[in-house]
Amino acid sequence: MSADQSENESEEPEEAEGTEEDTEEESAEEEDPIAGLGEALKVGDVVFTANGTSTAGSVGDVLTAEAKGTFLIVDVTIKNEGSDSITVDSSFFKLKVGDVEYDSDSSAGLYANEGADFFLTKLNPGLELPGKVVFDVPQDVLDSDDILLNVQTGFFGTQQGEIKIQ
Template identity: 40%
Template sequence: MAKEKKSKKPFYKRIWVWVLAVIIIGAVATGGDEEDTASDNGGNDAEATEANAEASSTDEGGEEESSEENTETKTAKIGEPSTVDDVTFTVTDVRETSEIDSGNEFIENATTSGKFVLVNVTVKNEKKDALTIDSSYFKLNAGGSEYDPTTSGEVTMALSSEDDFFLTQVNPGLEKSGTIAFEVGKDVEVSEAILKASPGFWGTVSTEIQLSE
């Protein structure tokens, strides 16, 4: 009896087996590399995030310190000079009255239902440039309220014999004295009040002068 010959698998079938094996091996290798890369990137991202957070915290701290420095307020008393931003303020006298005598028969006296607080201030310019001072750069704080200088024409006329601070220019090294008038209620305790003075319109820096001896 003749022996049966074993049938061989077609050549193309064997080729596909090897191709499939190569694809599987390649996929496994690539997946491992991607996981390692993702892990490395994740570590780098975490480090970068932490560094950014620390930098942001440092910047915020610097801004807060800078803000505190810019809004710094110094305190003095009557007769004591107080310098802020190269400008020296000195309160030399404080008066209270319900009527301002004009001292001129042709000008009426200024009156009020409350009282006037007249503050004499000397301003010295220690800057390198000319300085402009205006009465609006001053505020009076008393009893939890803040008062602006009076802009009444009657008061201005009555005080015409005294120097004021209406857009007054002070050159470097010189000083200027003037009177600032505030109109307040009768019950305001001036001895407990504070005059707030700023060398500029924006008032970013200022000095507080207690109106007590």
Template identity: 35%
Template sequence: MKKLFSGCLTIIGAIVVIGIIIAVATGGDDSAETSSGNESSGQESSKAKEETKEEQTETIGIGETATIDDIGFTVNNAESKTTIEPDNEYAEPVTTNNQFIVLDVTINNGKSEAITTDSNFFTLVSEDGTEYSPKNDGDLITVIPNDKMLFLEEINPGLKKNGIIVFEVGSDVDMSGLTLKANAGFWGTKSVNINLK
């Protein structure tokens, strides 16, 4: 009887041990699958973020219009100069030993409310990633017509604003390798790149 009882306990113990082993093995697989699922979900999420960033930056050329948050940006003309002539006889020309990149731009407000735009919403970027800010000093005020200045200009819905933006860059900088980056506002996360070729 003791042998029979002892044999039953051994069989029951073996079944319990096998059950535990199966449970551990199955639980491990589930967690591995979950972990792998999380990793692939994380990779998909990362890819989605990258795609979103790419969608927020559009690249176009001179004469083309790109729209960001219902605001259209167009570079109508781009010139490299060492002298900017005034539009009136009372002002003196502005000169540089480097070069001025003078851009004629149009901003179109397609939003349902007024927007404020400023030349500081624009940056010139070279092929190596060097960034140039607009030149906004007193000398330029005397040579750029008032109606072409982009200094905290308000544009009502459905209207356009044409303006001049001037950048001073080194004389060795090739204008065709520059890109104008335009932002939708002070804290805009979206931008458009306009090639100056």
């Protein structure tokens, strides 16, 4: 029986593994911070700010894009605080309303942005890029009090954060 007792004693470090899981959960919470409208949110080496929102049935001056629902246009600024250039793309933004997730409309984004866009645009260190991210959503989405803009730092979304825009 003393052999069984020593086996049980050697299994005790399993409790420490639970502690590691708790630490990992806390780290995950820190990686997904939530900011408010007008607040800078640092995700990795990138700072995102949602400056404001507007709605429209269409976007563009000469060439236009028509919404199937309503365009929710988010005015954002991205700043590269890293030491290498980054690629910015509208696909790095998603709109979350409860459990429903909406992708940005990249073609409408091209029409909405005059002189700046978020279509595979390079951004060098220390520089900012203002622009608009456009989402085509049903009208009832705009009535929600809990609309989050999910932001990520790259194509694979390994670093993410959220900005409450409504």
